[in-house]
Amino acid sequence: PALTLSGTDGSGYPQVRLRIGLPAELLAGDPSGKLVFAVVENGVPVDVAAIEPVGGESEPLDVVLLIDTSGSMKGAPMAAARESAERFVDAVGPDVRIAIVGFSSRPRVVSAFTTDRARLGKAIASLEPAGETSVYDALVTASKMSSDPGSRRAAVLLSDGGDTVSASSLDVAIRAMRSAGMPVYAVALSSPEFNPRALRLVASRTGGRLLEAKEAGSLSGYFEGIAEELTGAYDVTFASHRPNTKDLEIDLTAELDGKKAALKTVVTNPMYAGPVEDAGTGLTPISGGGLPALVVTTVLAFASVALLVGGAGLILIPEPTQLGQLKYYDQLQATADAASTTGGMKSKLVDAVGAAAGRGGFTDLFRGMLERAGLPVRPAEYITMHILLVVAVGVAARVLLRNLPVAFLLIIIATVVPLWALEYLARRRIRRFEEQLPDVLNLVAGSLRAGWGMMQAIDLAAKEVGEPAGPELRRAETEARLGVPVETALQSMADRLSSEDFAWAVTAISIQREVGGNLAEVLDIVANTVRERGALRRQIEGLTAEGRFSAIILICLPFVEIILLLLINPGYISLLWTNAIGVVISVLAVVLLVVGSIWLNKATKVEV
Structure with missing residues (x-):
């Protein structure tokens, strides 16, 4: 049987008092012997100074x-x-x-x-x-x-x-x-x-x-x-031998009529005790109103934070110039036409978010990401949907799970995952473009050999190849027909797609137009080089696939474990941020996770 500890008192240190509850097994059978307590502190037996029964008129x-x-x-x-x-x-x-x-x-x-x-x-x-x-x-x-x-x-x-x-x-x-x-x-x-x-x-x-x-x-x-x-509770007082440790490891044993009960516990050493906690403000808390009140207060809290951030942005971020507003016209015409017909609250919300994001430079950032991903969505629309998603996930997690740390983690996930998905779509589209690039260059080179001009060759390639090379070439052709030099339009296309291989081809075209030469032969050489680089890149990706998959699992596993423990046993995992040692361990774990992520990325990423 085990003893129970209901309180400790170290105010008279080195005298330490423990309030002990005796188990029913020890008291069974109408005991007649003497109750004996033995205390061991940090492995050293200590003297029991007093044993007093609890209760009576003095302490009902x-x-x-x-x-x-x-x-x-x-x-x-x-x-x-x-x-x-x-x-x-x-x-x-x-x-x-x-x-x-x-x-x-x-x-x-x-x-x-x-x-x-x-x-x-x-x-x-x-x-x-x-x-x-x-x-x-x-x-x-x-x-x-x-x-x-x-x-x-x-x-x-x-x-x-x-x-x-x-x-x-x-x-x-x-x-x-x-x-x-x-x-x-x-x-x-x-x-x-x-x-x-x-x-x-x-x-x-x-x-x-x-x-x-x-x-x-x-x-x-x-x-x-x-x-x-x-x-049958007792106050057991023992004389500590003043160990120079932060905690006192106590082994307590009670014996009565040959039967024993024990207790192992850790008591904070009064010599290392921190300052007394503040008793609070004395304000009476408002009683809860159940689930409806929780929903209303959570929604109001998220709305207040959103309004505060938006208001600060409107005040602190400078007004845009009219020249900057012209960048909005680079979006796809179909999307612009569809957006112009929408009205009501949705249009006003998107316009307000777009204005605030434009002042902070977020519009240009997301415009580039959306163009690389090939998504026909305006930056203001994407930012609005992203904000609404984060707010919806936060409110739903807080109301349904009623666990603030889990809700905070889900908000972080809802913030990061769409950005990661956008970047993934952009990388996939660029990869498809680079797979098409050798055929595009060979097609342009063949057209030049047949006596066609550069604009005619680009127009033919735009019509013959599919997504994503076709639409990008049509956009470059349109810019060139509107007066932009061909090299500049193609260089903008290379920058937009972040394609180093296509940048080589653009450099070859620029040199040929300045100094002359056989451009068709140069483009064929570039096409063969790009094709060989693509084959080598795919071979390396196949050889490093297992390592990259292992890196993803190792990086994601800690976050999955934290979420599961927060749902299953929040009191256990909360020690990582409510205890000083836990905070140190958490910070160290984050540092090691960051270092490990960088190391795994470098180990599995080979530049070609």
Whole structure:
């Protein structure tokens, strides 16, 4: 059996006091021997200065009984719960004040703190099962119930399933019980919805313990055992030998009539204790309004942030010149015509976003990305859709998951993934263009040999080849017919596509037009060179495919694990940012991840 630790006091250091609860197994059988405690501190035995029983008039005991009254408790489980609660009331003694809280879809205080056993019996008999399970809300309610300032408080919880409808999270419930100084003794009754993981975390973090009952008939024994533990608490004081360590590793053993119970715990060394935490502002929090209030406040919060960012952009970013506005006319004519016919709120929103983005230079940035990707979308439209996607993902994650760290991660993903997808589409389109380039150059060279001019050769190539080379050549031809030099139009096409191979061909054309020569032969040589480079590039990609795939898995795996742990066990992963050592580990992990990502990228990327 294990001892339970419900509190520590190092104010009289080197005297350290531990409040210990004895397990029912140690107290069973009407013990008559002497209770002996032994303490080992950091591997060194220390002297036990005092052993004092807790309770009596100087420190009365107040207990909140939390009984699950959800629909899954119908029948035998509910009957056993009532009987167990009645036995608990009888076992703790007449001086212990008890309160009854039943919880289903929401918690309900059935009886406030009282020593009137008849009143408690009526309250227990009135419990009826119906609805969902709100364990976390019930714990928060219990922590707020008034009690005598000098009393010792505890909570005894019975549930047969996991939380389904609470507005409060697991972390909020644990913090509330810890702030109230109430250890939670939880009894988990096995059922189809059995989920003891959360109850085990609540019990361990508050100084209580979890008991798992396989059947309803065993509940009474568990409740009587908890009653014995609560009324059999002791304050054990030992003299520390003042180790020069931040934490004190305590091994405590209790022995009674030949039976032993032990406890291993870590206590902060008072010599290294930090400053006392601020008690707060004393403001009374506004009570929650449930899911509708959560939705409204979340939407308003995101809208406020969006308006703040937009307003700051309108004020701080300078006005654009009229010459800069002419860049908008480079978009595809079909898209411009379609956009000009739209009206109403959508058009106004897109125009407002476009104006703000244009002042910051984002329009030019996204215009280049959209052109490389071949998407017939205006920059303002894309930016608007991107912002709406991020806001929608953030609101949905906050409302549905009710987990702020997960919502923050999903917002980051919603911000980064569209940009990555845009860059992926651009790279794929450029790769297809470079695969077409040798055939395009051979076609232009053949046209020149046949006696055609450069403009006629480009026009023929634009008609004969498909996407993406065809539309890009038609755009270059149109620019040349409007008065732009052919070399300049082709160089703009090379810059737009970020194609080094095509830039070589443009350089050859420019040199030929300045100094003369056989351009058809030069283009054939360039085409053969590009074709050989493409074959070598594909061979290298095939050889490095396994390494690149491994790099993607290794980089993405930490983020996937973080999201899963935030959903499954947020209290466990939260130590990475709520604990000083965890923060150091997190920063080190991020640095190593960045270094590893750069190293993997360099190891799997071969320039041709």
